[in-house]
Amino acid sequence: MLYRSLQNPATRLCTSFLFFSTSALMLALGLHFGVKPALYSSGIASFLLTCLLISSEPKKALLLLTPIPFILFVLITPGAPFADARIAGRLACALFAGVGLQLFLTRYSHNTLFLLAAALSISVITGCTYSLISHPEIFNDRLSLHFNNPQYLAFTAAITIFICICYAQTLPKILKHISYVIAPIAAFTIMLTVSRSTYVGLLFSCGIYTLIFHANKIWKYALIAILLLAIAFPLLPAQQQNRLTNTISAPLQDRNIRTRLGMWYSALQGFSESPILGNGLRSFTDFDIQYRSSHLQELKKVSYLTVSDDLTHRWPHPHSLYVSSLFGWGISGSMLLILAFIPAIRFSKGRTKHFLILVTLFNLGYGLTDVYIKSDEGAFFLFFPLGMAYGSILYERYSDALKDSLPEPKLLNAFTDKTACSNLK
Numbered sequence: 001m002l003y004r005s006l007q008n009p010a011t012r013l014c015t016s017f018l019f020f021s022t023s024a025l026m027l028a029l030g031l032h033f034g035v036k037p038a039l040y041s042s043g044i045a046s047f048l049l050t051c052l053l054i055s056s057e058p059k060k061a062l063l064l065l066t067p068i069p070f071i072l073f074v075l076i077t078p079g080a081p082f083a084d085a086r087i088a089g090r091l092a093c094a095l096f097a098g099v100g101l102q103l104f105l106t107r108y109s110h111n112t113l114f115l116l117a118a119a120l121s122i123s124v125i126t127g128c129t130y131s132l133i134s135h136p137e138i139f140n141d142r143l144s145l146h147f148n149n150p151q152y153l154a155f156t157a158a159i160t161i162f163i164c165i166c167y168a169q170t171l172p173k174i175l176k177h178i179s180y181v182i183a184p185i186a187a188f189t190i191m192l193t194v195s196r197s198t199y200v201g202l203l204f205s206c207g208i209y210t211l212i213f214h215a216n217k218i219w220k221y222a223l224i225a226i227l228l229l230a231i232a233f234p235l236l237p238a239q240q241q242n243r244l245t246n247t248i249s250a251p252l253q254d255r256n257i258r259t260r261l262g263m264w265y266s267a268l269q270g271f272s273e274s275p276i277l278g279n280g281l282r283s284f285t286d287f288d289i290q291y292r293s294s295h296l297q298e299l300k301k302v303s304y305l306t307v308s309d310d311l312t313h314r315w316p317h318p319h320s321l322y323v324s325s326l327f328g329w330g331i332s333g334s335m336l337l338i339l340a341f342i343p344a345i346r347f348s349k350g351r352t353k354h355f356l357i358l359v360t361l362f363n364l365g366y367g368l369t370d371v372y373i374k375s376d377e378g379a380f381f382l383f384f385p386l387g388m389a390y391g392s393i394l395y396e397r398y399s400d401a402l403k404d405s406l407p408e409p410k411l412l413n414a415f416t417d418k419t420a421c422s423n424l425k
Helices: 002-007 011-032 035-054 058-064 068-076 087-104 105-134 137-139 149-169 173-193 196-213 215-236 238-249 257-272 281-298 323-346 352-365 377-397 412-414 417-423
Strands: none
Touching: 002 281, 011 035, 011 087, 011 149, 011 377, 035 058, 035 087, 035 281, 058 068, 058 377, 068 087, 068 323, 087 105, 087 281, 087 377, 087 417, 105 137, 105 149, 105 412, 137 149, 149 173, 149 196, 173 196, 173 215, 196 215, 196 238, 196 352, 238 257, 257 281, 257 323, 281 323, 323 352, 323 377, 352 377
16 A cells, blocks of 8 residues: 555655755755755655655654654744744754655765755855956955855855765765865865854864764874864964954953853843743844843943943844753753754664764854854754654665655666665665
C-alpha cells in the first residue's frame, strides 16, 4: 500500500517539485534573493511527502517528534500568545526542507547543497568585480555587497565553508575541484566582512570539531589559521584593524560591546519577570523601549553599559542566541530547543552528522554576541541541518519503501554521477 502511494504519479510529481524547490532554495540563499517562497515551497512539499511516507508505520518516525514540541511552543508563545508564530513557521519549513533533502533526495543531497556554495561564490565574485569598477570605496569599510548586512554575508560564507569541509570529497571530480576554489573565496569574504561574531563562531566550531575528530592534526590546523589571519589582517582598513585589536585589548571600551551589554541587561530583566514561559522573542523591541524609558537613570549609572536615551531607537532582538532564547521562550522553551538536537546528534551518521555538529557549534559560538533566527535565512541555518540529520535517520528506517520510489528524471541524473551516489551512505 505504501509502495503504491509513493509510486502514484501525483506523489512522484511532488517529489520532483521538492527537488526543484530545494535547489531553488540553495540558489536563493547564496544569491540572497527569493528565499521566502523557496523555503516555504520546499518545507511544505517535504512535510506532505513525509506524512504520506510515515502514515503506514508511524512508530518508526517517533524520533521526528523531538523537535516538534519546540516549534509548537514557539508557535503558541505562551508568554505572549502567538507573538512568534512567524518564527515557528520558518523553523518548521527549514526543518522539513532538511528532512526532505535527506529522506527523498538522498542521491542528490550533496550536489544540491553545493548549489548554495556555488551561488555564494558567484555573488561575491560578481559583487566585488562590480564594486571595484563602480564603487571601490565599498572596500574602505566592512564588506556587505547586496546582502546589506556584513553579518548575514559572513554567516552564509561560513555555512559555505562547512559544506566544502563535509561534502567536497563526495562530489564529482569537476565539482570537487571547484569547491577547493569556493572555500578560499568564502574565507576571504568572511575576513572582509570583519564580522567578529562570525570569527568567534568559526574558531569555536572548527576548534572543537578538530579536537573531536582530528586531534592529531590540531597544531597543523592552528598554524594554518594563524597564517591566514596574519596575511588577512594587513588587508583590512585601518579602522577595522583598530576595531579588532580593541576588541581583544579593551573589550569594555568598545561601543558595540557596551551596547550589547545594555541589551542583555534589559533582556535578562524580562527573563526574570517570566522565567518559565518567556515573553516572546518578537516582543523584545517593545519591552526594551519600555524598560529603558522607566529605568534610564538607573541604567546610566552602570559603568560598563551603553544605553541609548533615544527611545525611538529600536533593537529587533537581544543580539545573543542564549539571551534571546531565555527572554523569548524562558526555561521551558530553551530546554525544548536543546532537546530537539540531542537525538539528531546521537543517532545521525556520517557526513550529515558532521555537518550538523559543525553548524551547531558555529551557532553556539556565533550566538555568544549575536543571533540570526528571526529571518527566513536565520531559521534555515539553525534548523535545516537538524532536519537533514533526522531525514538521514528516517531514510535508514524507511529504506525498503523508498529504494524503488525515488525520482529518476533525466535532469536529476544529469546533475549527479555514480561516484557521488555511491558515497552517500
